[in-house]
Amino acid sequence: MTAPGILPDSEIRALAEAGGVSVEQAFAEGQIQPASLDLRLGKTAYRLRASFLPGKSRTVEEVLSSGLVMHELDLEDGAVLETGCVYLVPLMEALRLPADTSAAMNPKSSTGRIDVFTRVIADRASAFDHAPAGYSGPLFVEISPRTFSILARTGDRLVQARFRRGERRITREVTVSVDLEGFDGRIGWRARRHAGLIDLSRIGGHDKLDYWEPIDARGGRMVLDPGEFYILASREPVIIPLEEAAEMAPIAPEIGEFRAHYAGFFDPGFGVKEAGGTGGRAVLEVRGRDVPFILEHGQPAARLVYESMSATPDRPYGTLGSNYQAQKLKLAKYFNT
Known part of the structure; x- marks a missing residue:
């Protein structure tokens, strides 16, 4: 069966x-x-x-x-x-x-x-x-x-x-917060407007500084400007066991002034040590909404919703040469490192 x-x-x-x-x-x-x-x-x-x-x-x-x-x-x-x-x-x-x-x-x-x-x-x-x-x-x-x-x-x-x-079988939910203390002094990236074209066939072929402005750590807070797009990272390490999959979901809508994710699937093996990970962070794709908004270190940004797998995968995430296993603050694969 x-x-x-x-x-x-x-x-x-x-x-x-x-x-x-x-x-x-x-x-x-x-x-x-x-x-x-x-x-x-x-x-x-x-x-x-x-x-x-x-x-x-x-x-x-x-x-x-x-x-x-x-x-x-x-x-x-x-x-x-x-x-x-x-x-x-x-x-x-x-x-x-x-x-x-x-x-x-x-x-x-x-x-x-x-x-x-x-x-x-x-x-x-x-x-x-x-x-x-x-x-x-x-x-x-x-x-x-x-x-x-x-x-x-x-x-x-x-x-x-x-x-x-069958029906959706949620096993648990975990709140994900934002890290604004930074990684080597950097807390994120802000997209440059009117940048050049991104060719989806050129993996690692775009200079990140032509497309992104680095954001340095400043006292554990930052201001999100309305309509601007940011790449930030979660404060918490994320581990997806082999018997579960997860999806990033919005936090309570009454928080209001920003959206903190676009791409939401996390496959089994993400962050798992045996699959080449060490508890990688979740990258947060953040867009400010109607008014400037102060974001604080540790502020809740999204939820990870875990579900049961019907069976464990033959090849867990990270064993396929993934671009994002063990990631911290990482831009898309189209940009140089």
Whole structure:
């Protein structure tokens, strides 16, 4: 009997082989993660007038044909997705889920760290980033670069899917606070406005100082400016045991003046010593809201929600050559170190 919980790499592979995930091209190396599946951009990006949800009675294609598309971009040779614009891209992967299995989607860590806002849309969906149990149909990703324009191509991976068998089984929740004492005197990075293009194919190929302003430690506090984007780190080390997966979730909304995460999935093995980690920190993607806001060292910023795995992964996080195992204050993989 199959166990409920988040599916590990071996069961994701079995799900695909049974037709639960259909693909235009065979999976790429490293696409199946310990508890998630990277999803790849298709051939065309549609520039939209606005974001949307199809609702229970319409497919995504039906909405696109209603006059929402402004123009199309060919991604096969690469295309620039500009800040302040909304794009929709069909994904290479489609789903035909079993009746007891649902899917949740989230930006990949590297996507959130460059302030690219993404949401996955399924046919007849009334919510983003969710495919209900038994869903059969295509997936599309909405992409809206907020700070940096990006050069994207067919096959790039901006989002990932996590598959859940049965009901959600939360095992515990842990509050994550912000570290403003710093790492070697530095507490974070502030994105530079009007910086250059980020080419998603150039790993480590961008000079971080062209895109980011370092923030030095100053007495355990800082002021968040409205609309600005920051990379900070958690005060607490984060460890995800092999029998659990976790997701970053918002803290109580009444705190109010900032948002502290974009990319939320943490796979089993993150921070685990045997997988090459030593309790890595959670990187916080922070955006100030309506008014300047003083952030203090140790102030709660987000929650980590832990769930049971249906089985332990064959290859835990950190054994795949991850960019972020044992991280402290770390920018996205696109920048030099």
